[in-house]
Amino acid sequence: MKKTKKVRQEELKKTIEDSPFITDEELAKRFGVSIQTIRLDRMEMSIPELRERIKSVATQEWNETVKALPIEEVIGEVVDLELDERAISILDIKPEHVFSRNNIARGHHLFAQANSLAVAVINDELALTARSSIQFSRQVKLGERVVAKAAVKGEDERGQTIVQVQSFVENEEVFSGTFHMYRSNQ
Amino acid sequence: MKKTKKVRQEELKKTIEDSPFITDEELAKRFGVSIQTIRLDRMEMSIPELRERIKSVATQEWNETVKALPIEEVIGEVVDLELDERAISILDIKPEHVFSRNNIARGHHLFAQANSLAVAVINDELALTARSSIQFSRQVKLGERVVAKAAVKGEDERGQTIVQVQSFVENEEVFSGTFHMYRSNQ
Structure with a gap:
């Protein structure tokens, strides 16, 4: 019925x-x-x-400014940011992001969205990726919208900032990564 | 003297x-x-x-053809390839690859070179990255030439192909990564 x-x-x-x-x-x-x-x-x-x-x-309005890089160098559109806490960006998968043969998004674009969000969330003029573990959970196709969420998880034993990023298409996780970020004021 | x-x-x-x-x-x-x-x-x-x-x-001439993607979709110039064995590519770091602020190469370009080489070395029409662990050992600057070397290291417990990639600037390692690749004939 x-x-x-x-x-x-x-x-x-x-x-x-x-x-x-x-x-x-x-x-x-x-x-x-x-x-x-x-x-x-x-x-x-x-x-x-x-x-x-x-x-x-976002629990707060996005009233912070990306510090580590000019905002236009972030891959994807930043829609939420709280420095050293969390950030969200959106990337619409367009023809330039996919393998021509099967319209599957190329891994390095999902990586670029996540990695640049991990840089953007750092409250420092200098933030560089030291190392990272990533996982591609399912294929992303042309036309899909990828929402990446970064969360700062504290420091590792070297004083590098750990940023966890999860990317979703329609609430389904498609990518996750842990980024260890070097910063100048660590 | x-x-x-x-x-x-x-x-x-x-x-x-x-x-x-x-x-x-x-x-x-x-x-x-x-x-x-x-x-x-x-x-x-x-x-x-x-x-x-x-x-x-290359111990042999490069007489093999990239199978998993059109050669022009490989990031960097492939200079050696033996399918399911090893591959080498060169990427010259240009202004579009660096942070405008400090001329340091952005991590996702080094990742893209390594990842697309890991795809290219696979002897299969379909090769997708399942997961990866990577390390950025030192900063790469504008104008430097990055030589990435991929070596196929066998299979993991899921039957995915393990590809080890090391990237060098003048014999100094700048990036390394282990890529677990899904392939259609696994």
Whole structure:
């Protein structure tokens, strides 16, 4: 039996609260309705679109400035930043990011997004990657949107800052990495 | 006392045999002579220039073809390749590869060179990186030439191919990485 609009909207609200990075496409699939229906539901309930939601996931407004590099040198769009705490960026996978043969995103672009976010989150004029362990959990395809979340996890035994980065497509982890960052004031 | 030309040329020949990736600049520094002198010495002894030497380091001629991706999608210039065995590529660090602030090469370009070489060495139409551990041993600056060497080291417990990549600037290691590669015929 088809859900009533009221039930669907309540469930939709709950789903978005639980998974703020979910797309309208994914919601439409999950609820078996059109994307247009999801958009109308969101508008009626005043739930902002994904990009706005990602921005507002931040507990504080993004009022900090990237220190370690000019913002335009970050790969992906930074949508949240709290220095030495956490950062979020978005990268839309375009034709220049994929293998021509199979439209799978090339690993070094996911690495570049994560690594430059790990640099950006450091509260220092100089931040360089010393070492890193990474994992590609599933293939990312042309057209997908990758949300990377960096979290500063303290220092390792050498005084380098440990930054954990997880990247998601529609709440599914596609990449994770641990970056040990050298900084000038360590 | 200054070495005689004969002594210098003998030592030069020995040095190049031991360290085929050494540049003329580095040789000039080491022998306390001008770069021009090194070039003349090399010409007299018929020792080819660095790029040619790198190509001839291969025990076999490069008669194999990259299978996993079109050759132009490899980051850096492939100068040696034996599928499922080893590969070498060269990447000259240009302004687009460095942080604007300090002219230090960005980690993801060194990663991209190494990772795409790890893909290129695989004898399979499909090769994807599953996970990787990497280390940046020293900063690489604008204008430096990075020589990456990949060696296939067998299989891990999941049947993924392990590729070890080491990257050098003038015989000094600047990057190393272990890549676990998924392949379709594993």
